[in-house]
Structure formats: C-alpha cells, structure tokens
Amino acid sequence: MGQQEKVATSLAGAVSEEISASLAPVDAELERRYPGDPGTRQPVHTVYVPGDAFAADTIRSWGDQALAALDEHAPDAASFAAVLGLSDELAEPVYSRVRAKLEHEPIEDLRVDFEDGYGPRPDAEEDRAAARAARLIADACRNGTAAPYMGIRMKCMEAAVRDRGIRTLDVFLTGLIASGGLPEGLVLTLPKVTYPEQVTAFARLLEAFEKAHGLDAGRLGFEIQIETSQSILATDGTATVARMIQAAEGRATGLHYGTFDYSACLGVSAAYQASDHPAADHAKAVMQVAAAGTGVRVSDGSTNVLPVGPTSKVHDAWRLHYGLTRRALARAYYQGWDMHPGHIPTRYAAVFAFYREGFEQAAGRLARYANRAGGDVMDEPATAKALSGYLLRGLDCGALDIAEVARLTGLTRADLEGFAAPRRGDLTASAK
Template identity: 80%
Template structure:
C-alpha cells in the first residue's frame, strides 16, 4: 500500500491519434445509425379503427365498452384473478389500476385505418373520410380527448393502390395543417412494405410535404408494417428490414408485425395463425435485432379471437390475449395491437401485472447498483439501464406510481432517465 507503480508505455508517438483518425468515419456512422432509444414514451398498444366508424369519442367509447365488459364478466379483483391466474398479492392492485386506466386513458395509441379495415372505396368517399379524420383528430387534440398518439394507416405503396394511398395521406396531413398544424402525437403507418425503395418513397413524400409547408426537416416520421416475407428476408438472403430502417433516413419510428398477413404469406393455415407461431417468432426476432440501437421500436401483432358472447367464451378469449401479451412482454415486445374494446382489460391487466411483479426486484437491484452495495447479483451499466427502463415503462403506462418507485429506489424519474445511454449499450 502506498507504493507507486512505475508506468511504462511502448506505442510510438501519434499512434493513438492515428487510430482515432482512422476510425472517425466509423464513429460517425455508428452515431448516425445507432443513436439509441429516443427516450420518449412507447404506447403499450395500438388500436385500429376503420375510418368509416372512427369518431371523436372513439377512445372514450372503447373505454366505456371495456369497463362494461369488466362489470359483466369480472366485476371484482377476485373474479379477474381467477380468470387470469393472478396471484392474490397482485389481484387487487391490478384490478384497481385497470379500472382507473379505462376511465382515465383507455387508448394510448389510435390509428384511423384506411387499409384492410376500411377496404377499397370510391375516391370521393375516401377523400371525404380522410378530410373528416383530419378534422376529428384536430378537434380531439384541441379539446384534450385524443389518445396520446393518433394518426392513420394509409394504403400501401404498391402500384394498384399507390395513388390512392398518397392522396389520402396528403388530404389528411393537409387538413391537419389547415386546422392549425400537426399534433405532437401524430403517427403514420405504412403497411405491406416489401422493398426498402418503398420506405424511401414514403420518406420522400414526407420531405416534400415538409417543404410545401415550411416544416422542419424530419418532422414527419412513420411506422413500417412488416407483413410480408420479403420485408424480413430479401431475395439475396439479406435482412430487408435492416435496409428499410436505413432507407427511411431517420424517419422510421417503429416496426409493427402484421400477424395474419405475414402468416398467410409464409403459408401458415388459418387455424394456426397466431403471434406465438414459430414463423412469427422468427420474423419478430429479425425485426428486433435490426432495430436494436437505432431508436426504432418493435411492436407485436394482434389476436383475432374476440372476447364476445357468453361469459365462458369471453373468459377463454381473455386468457388467450393475456397469455400472448405476457409472452410478448417477456420477449421485449412492449407494444401490440388491440382489435376490440374487450381486449383492453386484459391488455392492461397483463402489462400491469408484468411491471408490478417485477417492481421490488428491479428497484432493489437498481438501488444496490447506485449504492455500489453489491449483493447476490453483480449488475453492469447495461443491466442498470434495463432496470431503469422497466421502471420507466411501468410509470408511463400507469402500472407504477412515482412515489412508490422513489420510495423503493431513492431515485426520481429524472434519475431513472439518466441511466439511458444516448449511444449504444456496451
């Protein structure tokens, strides 16, 4: 102790500087392609509503219908716990928070659908629907009733519907601009993408619209829907989805898995089309790796089994949806699709149970990491980032409260956000 070591070096002068200079382009490319998570809230789901049935009160209507389903089929914590297999310790908090969420903010992300849910219509009819959607979305944001994230899913950019897709997008965005501007929570979805060039075309359209209205470059982003085998694996064996992220020029915000179109594309029979099919797992794993570190989020698909009919039938559909949602969360797919108001109770039950059952362990490990207290698990900075991410996502969706997280960790929300690496995880 106290003895000073003799320090020796051998590299010639300028070697370090030369290596740095040789890697400067790589450094810049890493920073450009892999900026890390944007640090914004990711919704736990996306609700798709056909454009012809979308209305200003759609989020509230879905919430009311979901609450009515709970009242009819699981009116208290014990009954919901029996249906879903919730532990006693979680049953009360989960049931209470689900009800509160359905009353306060039933829909986190809403997409007015002009694609499969809407279908082909006469041009004048779709023109009218697109203009109406713009007006209603603007009004919902103006009066505070909009879902935090709202936008449209246009038709795809394949030749047969390309002009129609572009016109609907233009009418919708132009209507928003005429009404006062693009809302902060605006989200656009480009479906049935097969080639990176289609993504590049969408990015070009967004840039042209920005120029036409004097908007900041990059203001308009969009999600890419992965519904075809060509979107995952190109003819030359490379991962198309990785090229799509690059082709978006920084505008891609999400990759959304399309359960049924993709399943049909690879030949899965209708009876076995599900988000837990091996074909689905493969596609989503490729999407996940391609998106890692880019700031583009990955979303799971949906189930087409609706919780309707007599109580036993509803319970069966709820168990299926709950199980699929929990499975997705464990695989780091923190968002999915919901197709019916009856899916909302189990969406939030699954999400809340996931974050609440992991609360104490995540908080204890993060607190020990901050205090350098050690313990049974030796955590690294990347794990601390994952632990803080778990807590932040729980806070964002309402599964956790600021006071309880701070009480368990000694950390504020700002402290938790400080664990986010603006670059790449090491």
C-alpha cells in the first residue's frame, strides 16, 4: 500500500451550486437543441418515384430490374469486382450480399414524388394520385412488402404551388389514417425551402393535422430539402439551414441536398452539376455542421448519369456512381438519392465495401477500448462512439452480420448502442 494522499479543497460548496445555477439555462438549451443522434436506422439511400408511376409492385420491380442488370453486365463476383476495382477479398462477400439485398430488400427508403418528378397536373388527377399512393403504401405495410421507410415529397411552400402542396399532403395523410393509421416508417419531404418561416409554416400544418386526428403532438416529422443558395447563406450572412432546423421545432429529421437545383441556382453549367462539385461540397459541409448533434441527419444528392445502354456505358455509369457513393461515405454522408434501378447495385456495393473493408480494424479497436486493453491507438469515448456507430450502420444495411461482429468484439448489439449513445459529459472525458 502506498502513502495515503490527503485531499483538501478551498472552495465552499455554495460556489459549485452557484455556478450550476447560473448554467442551468445553458444546460437546458443544450438538451433541447442538441439531443444527439436518435439512434434509429438511417437508410442508405432514398429512391424517388413519380406519383403517376408508383405502383404496388414498384419495389419488387426495381429489385428485379437491378438483378437483371447484374445478370447482363456483371454476372459473377469477379466481373463485378473488375468493374468497380474491388479487391479479391471483397469481391465475393460484396457481390453475394448485393444480390441478396436486391432479392429481399431492394429499396430502403422510397419517396412518391409529387414535385419535380411529377410536375403540374390537373387538381383532380393529383388528388387521385395522392389518394392512390396512400392506399398502396398502407397495403404494402399490411402485407409486408413495404420498404422500411416510405412517404411522399409534396410541392414546396412557395406561393405558386403552396395550396396544391398542402392539399396533396392532406389527401395523402388522410388516406393513410383511413387505411389503418400512419405507418412507423412514414417520411415526408419538403422541397425548395428558402426561408425558416416556410419550415415553421409546415410544422404548423403538421400540428393542425395531428390535432384534427387526435395524434400525439410531434408524431409527424419531415425532411428539409436544401436546393437553393438562400438555404445555405441568408442575406445577413448567417447559415439559414441552422435556423431552419430550429424553425422545425423538433420535427426536422433530415437535410437532403438537391444536386441539380442547387447547382443551377449558383449558375453551374449543366455538364458540371454533380455531387462532387466544390459548390456541392461547400453546401453539404454547412449542412453537416448545422445538423451536428441536433439529431437531424444529412443526405447527399444523386447522379443523373444512368446505367443504361451497352455494357461499356453501363460499366462507366456504375464506376461513376460507385465512386461518388464511396466519396460521400468517407465524408460521413451515409445516405443519398438513387434515380434508376440500375443505380442500386452500385449503391449497395459501395456501402457494403465501405463497411466490410474497415470492419476488422473497427471491431478490434472497439474491443480493445471496451476491455481497456490498450493498443497502438489511444481511443477516447468520442472515437468509441464513432466505431460503434460504424458497426451499427453496417449491421442495419446488411453489410455485416451480428454473429461476426460479436465474434470480433465480444459485444452485443445493446453494447454497441450503449457506446454509440454516451452521455454528453462522457465525450469530454479521456478514455482510461
């Protein structure tokens, strides 16, 4: 036994109490504005289908078309790996998981589009399409064929289309209620937001619907689509998107970058409108910082280069899409848009390769951290949070299996979730 240290203090207990009292409003503000990630699954992509094209078999049809594209243009693991530059170690695991995903869950998030992908239609036609979308989604949820997340994108809150957008939303949500209630995976997307006041107005609209049907307050959330320069930088020089998150009053669930509308707004020539353009990187970086800690997730945009035509053109489009998806993942944009069935094989290939190639290292680091075993990297709670979040995302999308994660980490999913959602103060403390 070593010498016992004498512990002495100089400050009266009242000093700590006074400090805590003075910071109580800040503590409450931190909890309100920065609650942290919700801990729920985030889909790896969103598929947009025009309201008039959405059908009962859309999800299965996309999966079948994607499988047919693989059969025609990359019929085995070696040929697919050669197109994308996958290593020999990743080729078979990625290819087999991609095919399995396309067979069992080809779309993770589907948005029936009543905005740009649908365009202006006679009111009666759009009414029928919105009611039909509600019925088909309700049917899919009942029979087990729904995507984990489904919903609509209505027209925006600008004056020219505001009433039409409100009516479409009302018809759709009312149809869901009449068909058995709102599904758990319901997602609504508000496009072309320019002012925070438009976000607040949309929140009021959802609040009115909840009251009309006796729903719990806050039951309806929504994504904000970032498609204008004004949504990033306001006239007073502030970051509008940060104000939009607060204007949603807790209802904002995501920020979706609109590649082509945003690029066009800045005057980027059509040939250079892409998700890796410097203007896109700037917008998404602002979105990412504004959303950090708020529980609002950021989604990348899309590519409009479709994998169609002869095999050489399909391969070129696949390489482009795969590269853009991997680039986004490295920048912590874990979701993006897909515009064509031919995009989803490379979406899943990129996602699965991203999680599988870093799996063993991440699992080993987290295991050493959990066991306080040390190693060649000194990880802290914030890094443990990132490592467990990485593994959880890999599990959610199907890139990893819980058995292999447990084998390398010795941890359960509940353990991973505990590391992924530490208490706020834990992140400022160094790992012991």
